[in-house]
Amino acid sequence: MTPVRLPFWLLLGLALLAGCAGHAALVLGTVSWAEARSLDAIFPFYGWRTRPFSEADFSHLRQGLALAAGLCAVGTAAVVATNPARQELSRLRAETGASWRRLRQGLQMTISERRWAIGLFAALTLLRLYFSLTNPEYDDAVSYEVFVNKGLFATSAYYPIPNNHVFSNTISWLFYQVSPNFWWCMRLPVLLISTAATVGWFAALKPRLGFRAATVATAAFAWLQLSLYHAGVGRGYWLIIGLAGLVFFSTLRLVEATTRPRAAWLALAVAGIVGCYTVPTFAYVLASAFSWLAVCFIRTGRWSQLVCAGLVGSIVGMGAALLYTPLLLVSGFDKFVGNGYVASLATGVFWRGFPAYIWHNEGFLAGQRTLGALVTLPVLGLVGLMFYQVRRDQLPAEPASRLRRVGVPALWFMALPYAVISFQHVFPPERVMLYKACFFFILLGIAVDWLLLRWPASRPLRRVLAVLAIGFVGYETYSVIRVNPAARRTNGTYYAALRWLTTQPASTVLIPEPTHNLFFRFYAHSQERQRPWHFDNIQQANTRYRYVVAFPNDRGFFKPRFPFAPAYHNDEVDIYVVPPDFPLQANAWRHD
Numbered sequence: 315m316t317p318v319r320l321p322f323w324l325l326l327g328l329a330l331l332a333g334c335a336g337h338a339a340l341v342l343g344t345v346s347w348a349e350a351r352s353l354d355a356i357f358p359f360y361g362w363r364t365r366p367f368s369e370a371d372f373s374h375l376r377q378g379l380a381l382a383a384g385l386c387a388v389g390t391a392a393v394v395a396t397n398p399a400r401q402e403l404s405r406l407r408a409e410t411g412a413s414w415r416r417l418r419q420g421l422q423m424t425i426s427e428r429r430w431a432i433g434l435f436a437a438l439t440l441l442r443l444y445f446s447l448t449n450p451e452y453d454d455a456v457s458y459e460v461f462v463n464k465g466l467f468a469t470s471a472y473y474p475i476p477n478n479h480v481f482s483n484t485i486s487w488l489f490y491q492v493s494p495n496f497w498w499c500m501r502l503p504v505l506l507i508s509t510a511a512t513v514g515w516f517a518a519l520k521p522r523l524g525f526r527a528a529t530v531a532t533a534a535f536a537w538l539q540l541s542l543y544h545a546g547v548g549r550g551y552w553l554i555i556g557l558a559g560l561v562f563f564s565t566l567r568l569v570e571a572t573t574r575p576r577a578a579w580l581a582l583a584v585a586g587i588v589g590c591y592t593v594p595t596f597a598y599v600l601a602s603a604f605s606w607l608a609v610c611f612i613r614t615g616r617w618s619q620l621v622c623a624g625l626v627g628s629i630v631g632m633g634a635a636l637l638y639t640p641l642l643l644v645s646g647f648d649k650f651v652g653n654g655y656v657a658s659l660a661t662g663v664f665w666r667g668f669p670a671y672i673w674h675n676e677g678f679l680a681g682q683r684t685l686g687a688l689v690t691l692p693v694l695g696l697v698g699l700m701f702y703q704v705r706r707d708q709l710p711a712e713p714a715s716r717l718r719r720v721g722v723p724a725l726w727f728m729a730l731p732y733a734v735i736s737f738q739h740v741f742p743p744e745r746v747m748l749y750k751a752c753f754f755f756i757l758l759g760i761a762v763d764w765l766l767l768r769w770p771a772s773r774p775l776r777r778v779l780a781v782l783a784i785g786f787v788g789y790e791t792y793s794v795i796r797v798n799p800a801a802r803r804t805n806g807t808y809y810a811a812l813r814w815l816t817t818q819p820a821s822t823v824l825i826p827e828p829t830h831n832l833f834f835r836f837y838a839h840s841q842e843r844q845r846p847w848h849f850d851n852i853q854q855a856n857t858r859y860r861y862v863v864a865f866p867n868d869r870g871f872f873k874p875r876f877p878f879a880p881a882y883h884n885d886e887v888d889i890y891v892v893p894p895d896f897p898l899q900a901n902a903w904r905h906d
Contacts, residue, residue, distance in 0.1 A: 318575055318622070321399035322406070325390060327629050330583060332386035334636035339379035341470040341640045347372045350467065350644060357460050357474040358851050359828045364472070365646045375643055379636070402576070409574035413581075420517035427525045434533050435512070442508060445546030445794060446501045450801040451836065453477055454500045454548035459836040462486045462499060473645035476655050480641065481592040482550025496840040500548030508545035511556030512536050515752065518563045522720050523759060524712075526766065531752075531759030537786065538681055538755075539793040540748045546794075550592050551748050557592070558599045558749040560585040565603045566723060568619070569610045579626055586630035591637045594650070595746045598731040600630065606726050656740055664739040671741045672732065678744040679751035681790055690754065696761040697721060713764045721760050724753040804886055808833040811863070811887035812842065818891075821860035822848045826872040830863050830887065858898060862890040876902045 342350075347369040354363050393399045423431060451458075461469045461483045469483045482504075489499035512532060519528035535541055544551040564582040572578055582603065589596035604627050611620040641650065659667075677686030680693075700717050703709040709717070728750055735742065762779065769775050812834050815823070825831040831851050838847045850857070864872050866880075866888045880888035896902075 316405060318579070319398060319402060321393055321396060322402040322576055322579075323622075323625060324393045325399060325402065326580060326583060327625075328386045328390040328393065330587065330629055330633050331636065332383050332390055334587065334633040335379045335386060336383035338636050338639045339376055339383055341467055342372070342376040342379065342643075344465065345467045350471070353464075353468060353472045353644065356464055356468060356472065359831075360474075362474055362649070364644050367643055371643070375639065379639060382636075406576040406580065409577035410580075413574055413577045416521065417514070417517045420520040421513070423520075423525060430529065431516075431525075434529070438512070438533070438536050439509060441542065441791065442505060442545045445542060446505050447497065448798065448802075449543070449546045449794075450798055450805045451496065452547070452801060452805075455496075455836045456832055457483055457486070457548060458496055458500050459832055459839060462490050463494065463839055467640070471640035471644040473641055473649055479550035479593050480638075481588055482548070482553050485553075486548055494840065494843065501546065504545065504548050504550070504552055507556060508541075508552040511552055511559065514556060515559050518559060519720075519756070519759075522566075523716055523756070524763060527716070527759035527763035529759075530762050531755045534758060534783075534786065535752050535755040537790050538679070538748075538751055539790045540678065540745060540751070542790060542794045544745065544748065549745075551745055553592050554589060554596060554599075555749045555752065557585045557589040557596070558752065561589070561599050561603045562723070562727060562753075565606055566720070568607060568623075569723070570719070571616075579622065583626050583629050583633075586626075587633040587637070590630065590634035593746070595656075595742060598734055598742075598747075599727075599749060600627070601734050602727040602730040605730060606723055655743065655746075656738070658739040659741070661739065664736075664741075667741065668736065675744055675747060676754075679747060679754060681786060682793075683744075693754070693758050693761055696765070697725070697757050700761070700764060709764075710767070713760070713767060716760055716763075721757055724756040728753040728757075805833070807884045807886035809837050809841065810884060811882060811889060812837045814882045814889065815861065816842055816845060819860070820845065822850065822857060823861040823863060824851075824853055824859040825849050825863040826851050826853075827863070827865060827870045830865070834863065856898065858892075858894070860892055862892060864888050864890070874902055 350372060351364070351367075394403070456475070456477050457479075460474070461472060461478050464472070466484070466487055469478070469487050470480055472478065485503050486499045489503055493499065515535075516528055516532040519531055522528075523531070536545075541552075541555075560581050564578040564585070567578040568575060568582070586596075586600050586603075589599060604623055607623045608620060611617070611623065638650070658664075673687050674683050676690045677683045677688075680686035680689040682689070697717070700709055700713065700721075704714050704717065731747065731750060765775060765779075808830070823834070825834055828851075831849060835847075835849055838845075838849075850859070853859070862874055862876075864870065864874055865886065866883060874890065876890050876892070878890070878893075881891040882889035
């Protein structure tokens with residue numbers, strides 16, 4: 315193995331930082347200062363406002379980022395001009411090509427294996443497509459309305475709610491430039507990403523675990539309720555899953571003293587930056603990866619590699635910080651790290667709730683929130699038995715090697731986030747930890763493969779496993795289906811109310827309730843674009859509203875008291891048509 319020389323590290327750092335600074339400068343360059351200060355009108359709820367920043371602040375930051383990008387680009391060009399750097403680039407190209415060939419080799423199968431793989435993959439893809447088309451709009455509708463259709467700057471810099479997964483929404487924004495259709499720009503990208511990530515995980519696992527274990531691990535994870543749901547909605551979690559796989563397998567290669575270290579370091583750095591730019595909690599993945607690298611390098615005395623890991627970690631941190639610069643300017647650091655999902659709990663509250671959190675989190679990541687940990691524990695028990703047999707030299711060489719090379723790091727990636735959480739004193743939602751289920755199902759694949767290797771002729775074992783697999787697939791699919799009708803009916807009431815407005819004369823509409831306001835705007839901009847709309851969330855002085863929208867039955871905070879009945883009513887929406895001579899300042903407009 316040719317040692318990685320200094321020019322490679324200079325190129326890696328300078329090129330990635332040039333790209334990150336350049337993207338941030340581009341984002342700031344898409345709007346004027348006045349346009350940047352007008353973002354509050356997009357989400358004028360809950361009293362939150364963007365940071366105050368002057369025109370000079372805005373201009374200086376944009377120029378500074380452009381200068382940093384230019385200097386890094388010039389530095390990259392200067393390094394590339396040297397012979398050692400060109401040699402490093404040549405080796406990187408060769409290593410990258412070899413890595414792609416190895417990944418493609420993971421898709422080479424026997425005829426029987428190919429039939430199984432194609433059948434499972436086709437069924438999974440059709441199911442994902444069905445959910446992509448039929449899952450009711452919810453969080454991705456907010457992403458579409460508040461960020462994606464408001465332009466690149468709003469997508470990259472506006473953070474009124476922790477719903478802006480920036481890189482995922484940036485991909486949707488690119489699709490939006492082709493067509494504003496909601497499915498096209500929000501759900502098609504995640505469908506494509508989940509498909510590519512599934513193939514990538516399988517192709518990377520098969521050479522390491524064999525066809526059977528790789529199929530069990532990949533298919534079981536892909537059919538998990540959370541996996542199915544997030545493959546059908548535009549939220550970016552499958553992007554995290556794919557990037558987590560890139561980090562995991564790059565980490566394995568580096569620990570194994572690969573002959574292709576440049577490609578592995580590059581993949582780790584790029585996936586780390588892009589992952590953090592998608593969802594900041596990708597830091598859990600990186601904490602697992604870099605801590606595992608540190609443990610392995612220290613144990614084997616590979617001190618120079620430990621320094622390299624620290625260097626790559628620094629590049630990832632600086633690159634992510636540069637990409638988030640527009641967001642930090644406009645929305646502020648406090649909003650970014652102080653929202654309800656990441657705010658620390660009181661020490662006593664956290665530790666009292668921690669055992670229940672682990673139980674329910676691991677349960678949901680195994681397929682069932684309440685009882686799913688009863689699946690996790692037997693699998694961990696089987697893995698523990700395999701470790702016991704390794705110690706007694708009773709486990710055959712092949713499963714022992716798989717357990718040591720893949721199972722142990724999978725356990726590390728599965729468990730270490732809890733150490734980070736215990737330091738943070740937070741309980742992240744299960745969807746944030748969804749990527750972590752990949753590592754549990756790797757252990758499941760290893761355990762199932764070992765059972766079938768140990769008792770290859772046992773028909774009862776095969777029948778039990780088949781029944782469990784069919785039951786798992788059926789339950790996970792049903793779990794996604796069963797939650798959709800109620801949400802679909804609710805969304806249907808919002809759209810029906812908006813459709814009723816399209817039959818009425820155009821005029822200003824007052825919609826103070828955030829849920830009504832966001833969904834009316836969403837359907838207006840995605841489904842009824844042919845008509846101009848004017849929605850206000852607060853009654854403006856001297857503005858005469860023809861239509862006023864509220865929840866029925868005194869729900870919500872906005873409870874108008876008009877002396878006439880609503881002209882339109884359904885379970886979720888009342889629409890009042892206000893007479894032209896109704897007093898603008900009447901008590902009826904007041905909120906209870």
